[in-house]
Amino acid sequence: MAQQDRAIRTRRSILEAAAAVFDERGYNSATVGEILTRAGVTKGALYFHFTSKEDLALGVLDAQLAVGPFPDQSSKLQVLVDQGMVLAHRLRHDPLVRASTGLALDQGALGINRGTPFESWVAQNEDMLRQAKEQGELLPHVNLRETAELFTGAFAGVQTMSHVLCDRADLDHRISVLLSHVLPSIAVPAVLARLDMAPDRGERIYAEIEALQEK
Amino acid sequence: MAQQDRAIRTRRSILEAAAAVFDERGYNSATVGEILTRAGVTKGALYFHFTSKEDLALGVLDAQLAVGPFPDQSSKLQVLVDQGMVLAHRLRHDPLVRASTGLALDQGALGINRGTPFESWVAQNEDMLRQAKEQGELLPHVNLRETAELFTGAFAGVQTMSHVLCDRADLDHRISVLLSHVLPSIAVPAVLARLDMAPDRGERIYAEIEALQEK
Known part of the structure; x- marks a missing residue:
């Protein structure tokens, strides 16, 4: 070596x-x-x-967000869902991703600028929402920034709760529940009806990402 | 004395x-x-x-949850909204409420059983959702426990993000955004249309609670 x-x-x-x-x-x-x-x-x-x-x-x-490109989907909201579900999957299985999220939330870690991980995550969500809007996938009242920030904050809290209560054993399920509660308020019905927000979505898409990288 | x-x-x-x-x-x-x-x-x-x-x-x-009884409302989902908005208001103004929430989320505080505050909060939300269901306010697919847990986790994360980014200055607004994204997925349309989820709702209801206690 x-x-x-x-x-x-x-x-x-x-x-x-x-x-x-x-x-x-x-x-x-x-x-x-x-x-x-x-x-x-x-x-x-x-x-x-x-x-x-x-x-x-x-x-x-x-090290947090480093992951290969996501498989393209005709619906950009599906890609937004996929990013959330893959992160949930990785949080359960990758200690680097777990620790990185913990540091962003750890109230004690005041020496570090803790805003940064939130901000890069909000920016990624907002970008995907903008692409969805351009394709006509969003209901007209959606405020891209507010929704991107809501996703980020709500995801962080749901993962903390899953961490505290059961060491993240149910995180895939809880993020699927979060998405199922929020997407109906932002997606047009024809897109909503075809979204895959199943708990095992993250595992399936992550396997696709890894297969693409090995090629 | x-x-x-x-x-x-x-x-x-x-x-x-x-x-x-x-x-x-x-x-x-x-x-x-x-x-x-x-x-x-x-x-x-x-x-x-x-x-x-x-x-x-x-x-x-x-000391966290000690607050007088909420003004009764014909819609139980409105009371659920009010509980969230009042908590957002108190988090901005009461150091005991702030610290209590922080302790529940502080990954460092491992000596304490951190599940408890989540659980009492989930139970309170679930109770209010059950009353709303009995009055026919909920869409038929709603799983009371899942939705109660989602509210609790998402609220906690949104408040952490607001704490990190701006010392909770925008917390009322962010919780209003959270409720506006989730309620359409659980409320029947006739109830949804009449819900008051405005950012200043918590301040108004808290003033009512305090006025009731002084009588």
Whole structure:
């Protein structure tokens, strides 16, 4: 293995260890020592890649949204649904995604600019809503920004509740319920009738995304 | 002032100080020393009322939902809306309510059973939805428990986002947006058309509640 590959792997394993520790203990309670132990690397290796606990947290936050392109759909609202359902699926299965969301919500992590993950997520939702509007998929009263922000905030709260109550075991189902309650207020009936918001939608679409990337 | 009155006031001022410190710093970062300083009481006085930081947090959580009876409305969905809008209003203006919600969401506060505030809130929503169903206000497909849980989780997330982005300055508006996106999926049209979900609804109803209590 080339030296550069080894450095990339080390960096990744440190980030995964940091993610797991942040997820379990919260940002403020986590220590660099715990992350070192979990990652099984030397102090020197860790500080080669990250200068501080905050730097580790920023690395985890950066890793959040990295996922391959979504399969195109004739309905842009379906893509919006797919983005939400895939995130729900990844939150259950990827510790980096879990920790990143936790950091964005962790009231203790005041050293970090916590607005940023919300804002990039709102922007992504707003962009997809705009495309849906251009195709005539939205009811005329919809305010793109308000709806994008509502989706983001409501998703974050539903995932927190699922985390607290059952360690996210029912998250796919809860996000499906959220979408089923909100889409009827924004989609024209002909589009609404064809949307797939089933709880296993995220798992199916994520498998498609991964298959596309392997090609 | 009788000794008992003085004790009740001291307890209340300690709780308010604890609430403010938890709200600003998060549960894990907060110290009993800071709470002492903020409350301006002696260590002896604090430990007379509360045995530990966790005990203080439980006291704050207990204070959350205490509010007088809501004005009755012919529509039970209007009462559900009112409960949400009044909570949004109180979150902006009452540090005990703010801190209690924060504790329920604070990922760091693992020593506390964080499920409880969600559960009492879900139960309250479900009860109101059941009354609405009995009066024929709900569309036939509504699952009372799912919708009650969705309201609770979505509300919590929307308030977290408002807290992070602008210290809750726009919370009334954001909760009004949430309700406007969800009610059309659960209310029969004749009820929906008459619901008041305006951003200032919480302030108006809270004033009514306070006026009723003063009688």
